[in-house]
Amino acid sequence: MSEYILRTSQLSKKYKNTLALDDVNISVKKGEIYGFIGQNGAGKSTLLRIVTGLSFSSKGSIELFGENNPSMLSDAQKRTGAIIESPALFPNMTAHDNLEVHRLQKGIPGRESINKTLELVGLSETGNKKVKNFSLGMKQRLGLAIALLSDPELLILDEPTNGLDPMGIAWLRELIKKLNREKGLTILISSHILSELHQLASRYGIIHQGKLLEEISAKELDEKCxxxxxxxxxxxxxxxxxxxxxxxxxxxxxxxxxxxxxxxxxxxxxxxxxxxxxxxxxxxxxxxxxxxxxxxxxxxxxxxxxx
Ligand SMILES: Nc1ncnc2c1ncn2[C@@H]1O[C@H](COP(=O)(O)OP(=O)(O)OP(=O)(O)O)[C@@H](O)[C@H]1O
CATH class of the missing domain: 3.30.70 (Alpha-Beta Plaits)
Structure with a gap:
C-alpha cells in the first residue's frame, strides 16, 4: 500500500465568484499529523469537505487510501472520521444515547464501542446529564467521540480548537498525540494559527487564497525559525x-x-x-x-x- 493516505491532485473549487481552491496538491502520509494552515477564508474547510464527501470539486481529483476511482471513494470515506462543522447533537439525549443514534445511523457494529469512545474523550462520567446542559468543551468532546466511534484510520478535524479554553486546547493536543502514538491514527487538522499546531504536527500544508503555498516538515520549519x-x-x-x-x-x-x-x-x-x-x-x-x-x-x- 502507498505511504500516502490522502493525495489531492489539482483540486479546484469554484463558487459563483470565488475560486476557493486553485489547483491544490496536498499529500498526507500514513501515520502523520498533518497541520493544514490558512487564514480565515483560505479554503481549508472547502478542501476538507471535498475529501469527506460533503462537497464536490469543480476540477481535479482526490486519492484516499489509494482509491481514486470517484465511484469507489465513498468506501474509502467510510474509513475516515471527521469533525468539519458542528456535529448534529440531540440536546435532550445523554452523550451515550447520542452516540447510540450515530452508531445505528452509520451501521457500526458492537455497542461496546460507545463506552470505550466515551472513555477516550473523557465523557464516561456524564451519566444521565443531557447534552443541552453540556459546556461547549463537552460538546466538542462529544463531537470528537462521534468522529472516533467507527474506529477510523484517518481523522479530519477542521479548526477543532475554536471555542475551546486553554485547558480544552491542551487536552485536545494530548488526545491527538495519544491517538496518533497509540493507535497509529493519521490526523489531518486545520487551524488558522500555525503556532497552535507547533510540536503537534509532523508536517504542514500552508494555504492562502485557495493556493497551497508550501508543504513543509516540522523539522524544516523549526530549522527556518x-x-x-x-x-x-x-x-x-x-x-x-x-x-x-x-x-x-x-x-x-x-x-x-x-x-x-x-x-x-x-x-x-x-x-x-x-x-x-x-x-x-x-x-x-x-x-x-x-x-x-x-x-x-x-x-x-x-x-x-x-x-
Ligand atoms: N457555499 C459557499 N458559497 C460561496 N462561497 C463559499 C462557500 N463556502 C465557502 N465559500 C468561500 O470560499 C472561500 C474559502 O472558504 P473556506 O470556508 O474553505 O475557508 P477556510 O479556510 O475554511 O476559512 P474559515 O476558517 O473562515 O472557515 C471563502 O472565500 C468563502 O467565502
Whole structure:
C-alpha cells in the first residue's frame, strides 16, 4: 500500500465568484499529523469537505487510501472520521444515547464501542446529564467521540480548537498525540494559527487564497525559525573562513545575498564581532534574528495580518 493516505491532485473549487481552491496538491502520509494552515477564508474547510464527501470539486481529483476511482471513494470515506462543522447533537439525549443514534445511523457494529469512545474523550462520567446542559468543551468532546466511534484510520478535524479554553486546547493536543502514538491514527487538522499546531504536527500544508503555498516538515520549519545571528561583512568569503577557523564552527549558512546566518555563539555576540574585526573585516550588519512561527507564516502569505 502507498505511504500516502490522502493525495489531492489539482483540486479546484469554484463558487459563483470565488475560486476557493486553485489547483491544490496536498499529500498526507500514513501515520502523520498533518497541520493544514490558512487564514480565515483560505479554503481549508472547502478542501476538507471535498475529501469527506460533503462537497464536490469543480476540477481535479482526490486519492484516499489509494482509491481514486470517484465511484469507489465513498468506501474509502467510510474509513475516515471527521469533525468539519458542528456535529448534529440531540440536546435532550445523554452523550451515550447520542452516540447510540450515530452508531445505528452509520451501521457500526458492537455497542461496546460507545463506552470505550466515551472513555477516550473523557465523557464516561456524564451519566444521565443531557447534552443541552453540556459546556461547549463537552460538546466538542462529544463531537470528537462521534468522529472516533467507527474506529477510523484517518481523522479530519477542521479548526477543532475554536471555542475551546486553554485547558480544552491542551487536552485536545494530548488526545491527538495519544491517538496518533497509540493507535497509529493519521490526523489531518486545520487551524488558522500555525503556532497552535507547533510540536503537534509532523508536517504542514500552508494555504492562502485557495493556493497551497508550501508543504513543509516540522523539522524544516523549526530549522527556518531557528534563532541565529545575521552577519554581513565587507568580505564574505573571508568572514566564513574566520567563523570556521577562529571560532571553530561550521554551524552557519551563507545566504544568496551574502549575509551569513550563524546558529552558534548566540550568547557571545561580542566574541563573534571581535573575531571578525580583529581580522580586519568591516561588520556592516550584525543582529540576532529568528522568525517566530507566526511571523514566518505572515511573511509567507505576504504580510497580511491575520485577524
Ligand atoms: N457555499 C459557499 N458559497 C460561496 N462561497 C463559499 C462557500 N463556502 C465557502 N465559500 C468561500 O470560499 C472561500 C474559502 O472558504 P473556506 O470556508 O474553505 O475557508 P477556510 O479556510 O475554511 O476559512 P474559515 O476558517 O473562515 O472557515 C471563502 O472565500 C468563502 O467565502
Amino acid at each position: 531557528r534563532q541565529h545571528l545575521r552577519i554581513k561583512v565587507d568580505q564574505q568569503a573571508k568572514g566564513a573562513t574566520i567563523l570556521e577557523s577562529t571560532l571553530s564552527t561550521t554551524d552557519f549558512e551563507v545566504m544568496p545575498d551574502g549575509t551569513m546566518k550563524l546558529y552558534a555563539y548566540l550568547d557571545d555576540v561580542r566574541k563573534v564581532s571581535k573575531a571578525l574585526t580583529d581580522n580586519d573585516l568591516v561588520i556592516e550588519h550584525l543582529s540576532q534574528n529568528g522568525d517566530s512561527l507566526e511571523s514566518y507564516f505572515r511573511e509567507l502569505v505576504g504580510g497580511v495580518e491575520d485577524e
